[in-house]
Amino acid sequence: MKIPYLDLKDVTALHQAEIQQAVSEVVGSGWYLQGRALQQFEQHYAAYIGTRFCVGVANGLDALTLTLRAYKEMGRLHEGDQVLVPANTFIATVLAVTENQLIPVFVDVDADTLDLNLESLESSITSKTKALMLVHLYGRCTYNERIKTLCETHNLLLIEDNAQAHGCIYKSAQPTLNCLHSTVNYKTGSLGHAACHSFYPGKNLGALGDGGAVTTNDEALAQMICSMGNYGFSEKYVATYKGRNSRLDEVQAAVLDVKLNYxxxxxxxxxxxxxxxxxxxxxxxxxxxxxxxxxxxxxxxxxxxxxxxxxxxxxxxxxxxxxxxxxxxxxxxxxxxxxxxxxxxxxxxxxxxxxxxxxxxxxxxxxxxxxxxxxxxxxx
Ligand SMILES: Cc1ncc(COP(=O)(O)O)c(C=O)c1O
CATH class of the missing domain: 3.90.1150.10 (Aspartate Aminotransferase, domain 1)
Structure with missing residues (x-):
């Protein structure tokens, strides 16, 4: 028997006809960026995650980088601030921190649970610590009540790296840090102040190329990320910020919208x-x-x-x-x-x-x- 680690052809084949139909509609529409497919996917994904906003971007690293960048523009983070990151993560989590001239503070994980070691986490916090990147590595939710309390006590921004955990549920009778409504089934991606998602093809929700998104309940943050990913424009050809080009294109949005149903x-x-x-x-x-x-x-x-x-x-x-x-x-x-x-x-x-x-x-x-x-x- 031959069992490859992952064969993306087989993954796509699960919904091939629907995906082809969605792609062909985009191809025929003549509209390839910032159109209806993106708007629909953003709405559906925000509703699925349980946040007010979803902003599509070009990939997961950009989702992380632009989120920190937006917090800097908004005056919530400043060059040289410390950001807690799990030592056991994919490098993108850390690249987003250093790209923004912020200082990563690596926190080791617990050998059994693979969660952040809470004692190390607590002892790593200084007056310069302003944010925590919480990575749901391997697809498992690593949020808990102690993390919430720690963020509240030290006034930390909680940014989830949800690249590996689309659809993961955190069950709790307590409201989460920044939730819209009390429920018992919270989705990762709705637990902190902002969450970053990757739609790299091999992910649980994967595109046919690169893709990413940020989910949040913070309207100002969502608008800032939108602007940052579109040359820093606040309106067409008016650059209020030094932005970049980071967009989720119509083909990928249409594909993701199909796959989200499954x-x-x-x-x-x-x-x-x-x-x-x-x-x-x-x-x-x-x-x-x-x-x-x-x-x-x-x-x-x-x-x-x-x-x-x-x-x-x-x-x-x-x-x-x-x-x-x-x-x-x-x-x-x-x-x-x-x-x-x-x-x-x-x-x-x-x-x-x-x-x-x-x-x-x-x-x-x-x-x-x-x-x-x-x-x-x-x-x-
Ligand atoms: C935990 C984690 N963070 C960030 C990323 C970066 O996502 P992307 O490859 O879409 O840039 C990935 C995946 O590649 C990831 O696994």
């Missing part, structure tokens, strides 16, 4: 596959993340951790199973961040040496899932 169903399939993995994987060399099966995980990535990563990867590959590593080098150890290379963030550094992602996507059949399980279990 997101919950596909996330449910991911959850079912993850449950099978949790139930049947028994390999004493492969540690699974602590199971917190309370519906707060949409399993964008299913990581296992092993000190025999090369052997396990090879064992799976020899039997036709593709895997990936998320991520082999943590941001603070990257060559572009020499100034942070001497930091010690031991849990993150160990995870980077041990992480291996198993295939998990809605196109997988039950047989394929069990083949992954059996192959993994047969390693030793």
């Amino acid at each position: 997101l919950d169903q596909e996330n449910q399939r991911r959850i079912d596959i993850a449950r099978t993995y949790y139930k049947y994987i028994k390999n004493e060399n492969a540690r699974l993340p602590k199971l917190m099966d309370n519906g707060d995980n949409v399993y964008h990535i299913f990581p296992v951790f092993t000190s025999h990563r090369d052997q396990l990867k090879q064992h799976l590959q020899d039997r036709g199973i593709g895997t990936l590593i998320h991520y082999p080098i943590p941001p603070h150890l990257q060559g572009c961040y020499k100034e942070y290379n001497n930091l010690s963030l031991p849990v993150t550094e160990r995870l980077a040496k041990e992480e291996l992602s198993l295939p998990l996507n809605p196109t997988m059949t039950d047989e394929e899932v069990m083949y992954v399980v059996e192959t993994l279990n047969s390693q030793f």
Whole structure:
């Protein structure tokens, strides 16, 4: 059996006819940027996430960068302010901070839950700390009441990086930091002051190219991001800010609007596959993340951790199973961040040496899932 880590052709094939119809309508419309498809998707996605506003941008990194940039223009952040970031994240979260001349303060994660280590988080806060980037890595919600209290107590902006967790639900009887209405099922992307989404093709909600968005209840922020992504124009050809070009185009918006209708169903399939993995994987060399099966995980990535990563990867590959590593080098150890290379963030550094992602996507059949399980279990 051959099971690639992810075959995007199969993912697209799930809704091929509808996607082709939507693309062909855009092609025939003669209107390719900032038109009806974008407006519709922004409305639908804001309603889905549960925020007042959604602003489409060109990709997830731009969503993060423009959000921080907009907060600077609005006087909420200033050059040299400190921004808390999880050490265990994809580099884009950190690039957005440094691109804005803000200072990333790396916080290590808990080895069991992979959440931010709350003690380290608290002790990292100084009078210069102004924001927290909360990354729902691997598709699991990492927001909780303590994070909310910490943000309230220290007056921190809470910015979610929801690139990996579209459709993920946070259940709580308590209102979240910045919620519109009290409910018990909050979506990630609505929990803080702003949230940044990537629609990179491999994401749970993926475009046929690059795409991203910011969701927020803050009208001034939404307008500022809109303007920043459109040359800084406050109206056509009137540049109030030094902006850039970062737009979600009509083709991608139309594709995303189709795929949004199936997101919950596909996330449910991911959850079912993850449950099978949790139930049947028994390999004493492969540690699974602590199971917190309370519906707060949409399993964008299913990581296992092993000190025999090369052997396990090879064992799976020899039997036709593709895997990936998320991520082999943590941001603070990257060559572009020499100034942070001497930091010690031991849990993150160990995870980077041990992480291996198993295939998990809605196109997988039950047989394929069990083949992954059996192959993994047969390693030793
Ligand atoms: C956690 C996280 N943040 C940000 C990004 C950046 O998104 P994009 O690739 O759309 O720029 C990604 C994905 O690539 C991601 O996984």
